[in-house]
Structures are given as C-alpha cells and as structure tokens.
Amino acid sequence: MSPTKTVAADIRTRNIMAAFRLLFPAARISRSELGRQLGLSRMAANEVTREMLDEHIIREIGEDTRTGRGKRSQVLAIDTAHWRVLSVDLSEPYVLKGAVVDLCGRIVDRTEIPSDDPERADFEDVTALSRQLMDMAGDAPVLGLGLAVPGIVDADGNVIHAVHLGWHDLPARQRLEDALQVPVLVGNATDAALLAERHFGEGSDNSMLIRIGAGVGASLCVNGEIVEGQHYMAGEIGHVVVDPNGPDCACGKRGCVEAYLSTTNLYAQIAADPAARIEILTGAGQMLGRIMAVSLGLLDLGDVALDAPADIAGEAFLNGMRGELSSAMTSHTSHHIPRLHRCQVGSDASLRGQAIAVIHRLVPTIRTRTADGTATH
Numbered sequence: 001m002s003p004t005k006t007v008a009a010d011i012r013t014r015n016i017m018a019a020f021r022l023l024f025p026a027a028r029i030s031r032s033e034l035g036r037q038l039g040l041s042r043m044a045a046n047e048v049t050r051e052m053l054d055e056h057i058i059r060e061i062g063e064d065t066r067t068g069r070g071k072r073s074q075v076l077a078i079d080t081a082h083w084r085v086l087s088v089d090l091s092e093p094y095v096l097k098g099a100v101v102d103l104c105g106r107i108v109d110r111t112e113i114p115s116d117d118p119e120r121a122d123f124e125d126v127t128a129l130s131r132q133l134m135d136m137a138g139d140a141p142v143l144g145l146g147l148a149v150p151g152i153v154d155a156d157g158n159v160i161h162a163v164h165l166g167w168h169d170l171p172a173r174q175r176l177e178d179a180l181q182v183p184v185l186v187g188n189a190t191d192a193a194l195l196a197e198r199h200f201g202e203g204s205d206n207s208m209l210i211r212i213g214a215g216v217g218a219s220l221c222v223n224g225e226i227v228e229g230q231h232y233m234a235g236e237i238g239h240v241v242v243d244p245n246g247p248d249c250a251c252g253k254r255g256c257v258e259a260y261l262s263t264t265n266l267y268a269q270i271a272a273d274p275a276a277r278i279e280i281l282t283g284a285g286q287m288l289g290r291i292m293a294v295s296l297g298l299l300d301l302g303d304v305a306l307d308a309p310a311d312i313a314g315e316a317f318l319n320g321m322r323g324e325l326s327s328a329m330t331s332h333t334s335h336h337i338p339r340l341h342r343c344q345v346g347s348d349a350s351l352r353g354q355a356i357a358v359i360h361r362l363v364p365t366i367r368t369r370t371a372d373g374t375a376t377h
C-alpha cells in the first residue's frame, strides 16, 4: 500500500474506533450527532457509518424523531445480531467458564467445565471449552476469543506466570490461535474485571479494582487506559510485605498483603472467633485502607471497586476502609477520597471484561479481515 493510502486507512480505522466507543455499549446516536461529536464533515461521517453498517458493526434503528430543520438523520446503535465474541475465564477455582457474547458485551450463551483441582488447569480443557464455544456460535462469524488468566500475561499473550493454574511461560495466544483459527487475546483477569466494571458497573475513567480471593491483586485504569506496567505486573500487590514480622506467607516471605487479606485467611479468622466477625472485617478494611492510602493519594482516582465475596466486602469492610482512607487522605486543603464501592458486575466480571477487550481491539480490524478474506465464515 502507498504511504498516502496507509494514512487514509489509519484515519478510517481511527474514526471507526471512535464512533464505536461513542456507541458502546448501548448508546443510540443519530448519524449527524455522531459526526458532530467526532468532528467529522457530513460526507466523512456518512462514509464511516456506511462502512460500519456494511460490516454489521452498527445498525440503523429508525429516523431521529426530534423536531428540527432539514432531512432527518438515522439513529444508530451497535449491531448485536451479527458478530459473536467468545470468552473464557480461568479466575474462579474449580470451574472454567465460557461465554458467547454479542458486540455490546452481553452474554448470549454460556457453558463451563468443572475442575477438581483448584491449583491446576489443563490447557487441553481450555482448548476443549473454546471449541465448544465455537460450536455454540453456530453460523455467526466469530470476531475473536478472549482468555482471562489470573496471572501475569505479556503483550503477546504469553502467560509468564499464573500460580493458581500451575502455568509458567505458556504461549497461550499462539496455541489457541493454532487450534481455533480465530484471533485470540489473552489478558489478566483482574484487568478484565476492571474493564467490565467501567462499562457495565460504576467504574470511572480513573479507577482501581481490588480483587480479594485466594490471592489479592489490583488493576488500575488511568485516563481511560488500563495500566499494564513495565513488566505487565501493575497491581500485583499480593506479595508486597506490609510487616516483615507478620505471619508466614505461602510465597516464603512474612507479612505479605495476602497473608492478612486473602479470603482463606479472613475466613479462618472468622471461623476461629465467629462473634468477632464484624470486628475482623472492619479491621481488614482498615488495613487495606492503610496499605492503599499512599498509592491512592498519588493517583487521584475517581473510584475504587472491591471485587470480593459478599460476606467479606460488606458494610463493615467498606466502612473500615473508607474511614481509614478518609483520615489518611483528607486535610484542610483537600477532602477528595475515591468513591469506594463493591464491584457491580458480579461473578461474570472477568468473563465479560475479556470479551470487551476483544471487541475494542478487533472491531477496527474487521474491514481489513474481510478484505483479505481471512475472517472466519
């Protein structure tokens, strides 16, 4: 392609991405309003939306009925009937979860494979589940597959380290693409949950999601972008030492965040002294507030979502954490602390979030794929 053509193609791809982001997940915007918001001429807006209609990315849902002068413009929304995205989440112990998702990020079908070992996952099971999802999508064209992994994943989709799956240096993206012949995007499960919370829950453009389970980890979104970090380890706070004289941790060190705040540890504390449940959870919330206060002060976030079982992250925990953040972060010059809330998307957060990552990454490539004839079906 000539340089001029490449530039034109880049601009078209960027416009498609920008239009898609305005419509995602469920906005209804007239063609003329969309053009205005994107700063495009009438002709350019027509060209972009025509292309998106041809590729079944968006659909027309009727004329703009608001009164106004001139020709009425068509109202546009994302087309949920054509493309399908597949998603697999490995972050829940004892189960591999899979879903078929539409372009709005809604689950249209789902399946799962039970697993007896919470500390291991067979890659063959992941491939089998993915094949099942391909079958479930039927004749619908598959945009791509997302795999959410509880561990460290590089930009090329290699799983560097996933302790709870027993995986190290596994080229997951390559192996799944070879097996399925569709584009695959492998990502961190907590990052995926944060993405779902932003689009379907209460997450803002500057937010953090803290997941408390068998491990403790966080994900960070700054100015609308997920922060991966230099070594794809941003948010990996589980084995940061809080107190070198603290309790032993499974990693061999003492006093790690996880040694205090994992669900395993909190449930054990509560089982040992059920009457002190509220006190234990308030104390755990206060501790997390103390641990996070400096980072949150540094970042000036809009909100923090807690992704934890309901019997852990209840009012006691949230109030404990809120109180601690409030006294640590507010002063006579500032009283802004991030809004603290439970993750609203629920147990499908990573499953849906990884599908959203696939959608946002691959929608702009639809045109080149169909032109090359490389799209499936």
Ligand SMILES: [Zn+2]
Pocket (backbone or CB within 6 Å): 238, 239, 240, 249, 250, 251, 252, 253, 256, 257, 258, 259
């Ligand atoms: Zn540790």
